[in-house]
Amino acid sequence: MARPSKYSCINLSADEVSRLTDITSSRTEMVRTVQRAKIILLTAEGISVTAIADKLDLNRKSVELCLDKYLESGLETALSDNPGRGRKSVIMDDDKSYV
Numbered sequence: 057m058a059r060p061s062k063y064s065c066i067n068l069s070a071d072e073v074s075r076l077t078d079i080t081s082s083r084t085e086m087v088r089t090v091q092r093a094k095i096i097l098l099t100a101e102g103i104s105v106t107a108i109a110d111k112l113d114l115n116r117k118s119v120e121l122c123l124d125k126y127l128e129s130g131l132e133t134a135l136s137d138n139p140g141r142g143r144k145s146v147i148m149d150d151d152k153s154y155v
Contacts, residue, residue, distance in 0.1 A: 061104065063123045068100045072131055079135070092135050095122045 068076070079085050079093040091112055098108045105123070109116040126134035 063099050063105065063127070064102070066096070066100050066123070066126070068096070073097070073100070075131070088137075089135050092122045095119050096126055096131070096134060099123055 076093040076097050080090055080097065082090065085093075091114065094112060095108055095114075098111070099105075103111075105116055105119050108114075109119045112119075122134055
Protein backbone atom coordinates (compact mmCIF):
# COMPACT_ATOMS: atom_id res chain seq x y z
CA MET A 57 0.00 0.00 0.00
CA ALA A 58 1.39 3.39 -0.97
CA ARG A 59 1.88 5.95 1.74
CA PRO A 60 -0.12 9.16 1.48
CA SER A 61 1.59 12.24 0.10
CA LYS A 62 2.38 15.10 2.46
CA TYR A 63 0.48 17.31 0.01
CA SER A 64 -2.76 15.34 0.30
CA CYS A 65 -3.78 17.55 3.23
CA ILE A 66 -4.28 20.59 0.97
CA ASN A 67 -7.90 21.69 1.19
CA LEU A 68 -8.88 24.98 -0.39
CA SER A 69 -11.67 27.29 0.68
CA ALA A 70 -14.24 28.44 -1.87
CA ASP A 71 -12.57 31.87 -1.97
CA GLU A 72 -9.16 30.33 -2.67
CA VAL A 73 -10.56 28.12 -5.43
CA SER A 74 -12.29 31.13 -6.98
CA ARG A 75 -9.12 33.24 -6.83
CA LEU A 76 -6.94 30.49 -8.26
CA THR A 77 -9.44 29.79 -11.04
CA ASP A 78 -9.47 33.49 -11.94
CA ILE A 79 -5.67 33.49 -12.10
CA THR A 80 -5.53 30.39 -14.31
CA SER A 81 -7.99 31.87 -16.79
CA SER A 82 -6.31 35.29 -16.83
CA ARG A 83 -4.47 36.41 -19.94
CA THR A 84 -2.53 39.16 -18.17
CA GLU A 85 -1.01 37.24 -15.24
CA MET A 86 2.62 36.17 -15.45
CA VAL A 87 3.08 32.61 -16.72
CA ARG A 88 4.81 31.44 -13.54
CA THR A 89 1.91 32.73 -11.41
CA VAL A 90 -0.59 30.86 -13.59
CA GLN A 91 1.51 27.68 -13.33
CA ARG A 92 1.68 27.97 -9.54
CA ALA A 93 -2.09 28.47 -9.34
CA LYS A 94 -2.62 25.37 -11.49
CA ILE A 95 -0.25 23.36 -9.30
CA ILE A 96 -2.20 24.23 -6.16
CA LEU A 97 -5.58 23.57 -7.78
CA LEU A 98 -4.52 20.20 -9.20
CA THR A 99 -3.04 19.14 -5.87
CA ALA A 100 -6.27 20.02 -4.09
CA GLU A 101 -8.08 17.76 -6.59
CA GLY A 102 -5.88 14.87 -5.44
CA ILE A 103 -3.57 14.63 -8.45
CA SER A 104 -0.03 13.42 -7.67
CA VAL A 105 3.07 15.59 -7.90
CA THR A 106 4.47 13.49 -10.75
CA ALA A 107 1.23 13.74 -12.74
CA ILE A 108 1.11 17.52 -12.22
CA ALA A 109 4.73 17.87 -13.35
CA ASP A 110 3.99 15.85 -16.49
CA LYS A 111 0.75 17.70 -17.24
CA LEU A 112 2.30 21.18 -16.87
CA ASP A 113 5.64 20.15 -18.41
CA LEU A 114 7.53 21.12 -15.26
CA ASN A 115 10.20 19.55 -13.14
CA ARG A 116 8.89 17.58 -10.14
CA LYS A 117 11.12 19.69 -7.87
CA SER A 118 9.42 22.89 -9.11
CA VAL A 119 6.02 21.48 -8.21
CA GLU A 120 7.25 20.43 -4.76
CA LEU A 121 8.80 23.85 -4.13
CA CYS A 122 5.50 25.60 -4.90
CA LEU A 123 3.55 23.23 -2.66
CA ASP A 124 6.07 23.54 0.17
CA LYS A 125 5.76 27.33 0.00
CA TYR A 126 1.97 26.98 0.14
CA LEU A 127 2.07 24.69 3.18
CA GLU A 128 4.60 26.83 5.05
CA SER A 129 3.38 30.34 4.31
CA GLY A 130 0.04 30.28 2.53
CA LEU A 131 -1.42 31.14 -0.84
CA GLU A 132 0.06 34.60 -1.43
CA THR A 133 3.61 33.42 -0.76
CA ALA A 134 3.20 30.38 -2.98
CA LEU A 135 2.06 32.54 -5.90
CA SER A 136 4.83 35.14 -5.63
CA ASP A 137 8.60 35.14 -5.93
CA ASN A 138 10.81 35.67 -2.92
CA PRO A 139 12.13 39.22 -2.51
CA GLY A 140 15.65 39.86 -3.67
CA ARG A 141 15.36 38.12 -7.00
CA GLY A 142 16.66 39.86 -10.08
CA ARG A 143 19.24 42.52 -10.70
CA LYS A 144 20.08 44.86 -7.85
CA SER A 145 19.46 48.58 -8.25
CA VAL A 146 22.38 50.71 -9.43
CA ILE A 147 20.82 53.95 -8.24
CA MET A 148 21.70 54.87 -4.67
CA ASP A 149 19.02 55.96 -2.19
CA ASP A 150 20.39 59.53 -2.13
CA ASP A 151 20.07 59.74 -5.91
CA LYS A 152 16.50 58.43 -5.75
CA SER A 153 15.50 61.20 -3.37
CA TYR A 154 17.04 63.74 -5.74
CA VAL A 155 15.00 62.47 -8.67
